[in-house]
């Protein structure tokens with residue numbers, strides 16, 4: 001739980017992610033503020049050398065330099081390590097004389113030999129620094145770059161990547177031929193590609209180094225993308241105080257399907273553990289005995305006809321709804337979801353209720369006019385939204401189109417708001433890939449929504465709490481374990 005321990009010292013500014021374009025702007029603004037490009041590069045290379053010295057004892061290092069500023073950082077790293085007495089060799093793609101500006105200046109300070117890049121240069125290296133391409137990657141790796149990195153990845157020699165593993169796209173995390181690094185040192189702020197898959201897996205440990213970029217640069221850039229972290233929403237997380245009673249903590253209503261009854265029950269436990277004062281499952285009368293016999297503090301409300309269900313919604317007692325887990329993909333689910341959305345009250349549309357709109361996605365867009373969260377996994381997403389583009393772009397476009405917060409689930413869940421803000425989550429352990437965990441997630445988000453938290457904050461907090469609960473449990477996790485792990489996560493958050 002290191003992530004929890006460090007959160008108190010992080011601010012939401014530190015969770016900001018910059019695109020490749022925004023990072024170039026940060027550099028321009030730094031230069032305008034008096035920090036030269038030469039100095040930024042010197043600091044970048046020195047930071048990489050420093051991390052290498054912290055992680056390894058001196059050993060033969062091979063620095064692979066590319067034709068741009070990433071290569072320039074590599075020359076600085078080589079120089080600093082050599083000055084510290086490490087045995088260093090440099091191999092380069094292309095000629096050092098074709099380097100420009102500060103990269104050229106730093107390369108001139110390297111007095112050693114510069115070998116031509118090829119798999120043969122790997123011989124004898126015990127640590128490889130990948131400074132081939134970073135933010136300027138514009139096409140798939142090929143020829144010597146591809147062959148040398150591929151050969152390096154077949155051995156056991158650790159690879160340290162400067163900025164990104166060469167071949168990883170900074171904005172999307174897509175790989176155009178990258179091989180895994182054990183450590184990636186990037187500068188000023190992470191980029192989306194450090195968190196989106198497969199980029200995140202290819203980066204290994206990611207360290208963000210300060211290279212002297214003035215803090216004010218971030219305000220001028222006004223980033224819209226963040227890494228999920230309590231610093232983003234902890235202040236808005238609902239907390240019971242001495243003057244709260246169960247009614248003031250909200251009343252969550254979940255549509256309970258039949259014959260799949262477990263999903264709604266798990267969602268209900270998630271909502272209750274997330275702090276909803278009252279939680280009710282509304283169930284078709286035939287399913288009432290099943291639900292009622294296995295639930296204690298969760299209330300069960302039977303309904304006989306769709307009209308009865310409509311009356312239930314029009315009562316004023318409920319503060320947020322959820323439909324989807326175990327609901328069934330049919331006209332009834334479609335109708336019940338529309339009825340929930342028509343109230344304008346906070347609504348979560350999940351699972352089957354998303355798929356219920358597959359023949360008429362426009363109906364979903366037209367119906368959403370209040371706070372709403374959609375929680376699709378990839379297949380559900382593709383049934384109602386445009387599948388093109390990287391995960392961040394797709395999720396943003398979906399949120400903008402339908403006017404709801406969209407949570408596109410996975411190991412790199414993206415949460416996007418209609419106004420363009422987006423959060424990437426990275427605390428989900430692989431053990432969450434098991435049946436029913438999505439139902440608990442929508443329940444947790446519901447519990448927060450029911451207490452009056454905004455749709456975007458509820459979604460971000462819910463996703464993070466869900467990941468932290470799973471991490472708390474470790475291997476062998478079942479979805480039904482998750483709600484009971486939330487108290488420990490909350491305790492730690494508030495300590």
Ligand SMILES: NC(=O)C1=CN([C@@H]2O[C@H](COP(=O)(O)OP(=O)(O)OC[C@H]3O[C@@H](n4cnc5c(N)ncnc54)[C@H](OP(=O)(O)O)[C@@H]3O)[C@@H](O)[C@H]2O)[C@H](O)CC1
Nearest residue numbers: 040041068069070133134135136137138139140141163187
């Ligand atoms: N604040 C910071 O983050 C700082 C970062 N620094 C470092 O600068 C790089 C970005 O430098 P840039 O020069 O923009 O880009 P690259 O070094 O990554 O590469 C550009 C050159 O590579 C060519 N290229 C691109 N893709 C390929 C490929 N697949 N095969 C061969 N060649 C490729 C590209 O050619 P074009 O034809 O596309 O123009 C360029 O020649 C950043 O990552 C940091 O490491 C600063 O040092 C400090 C501030």
Ligand SMILES: [K+]
Nearest residue numbers: 130133164166
């Ligand atoms: K690199």
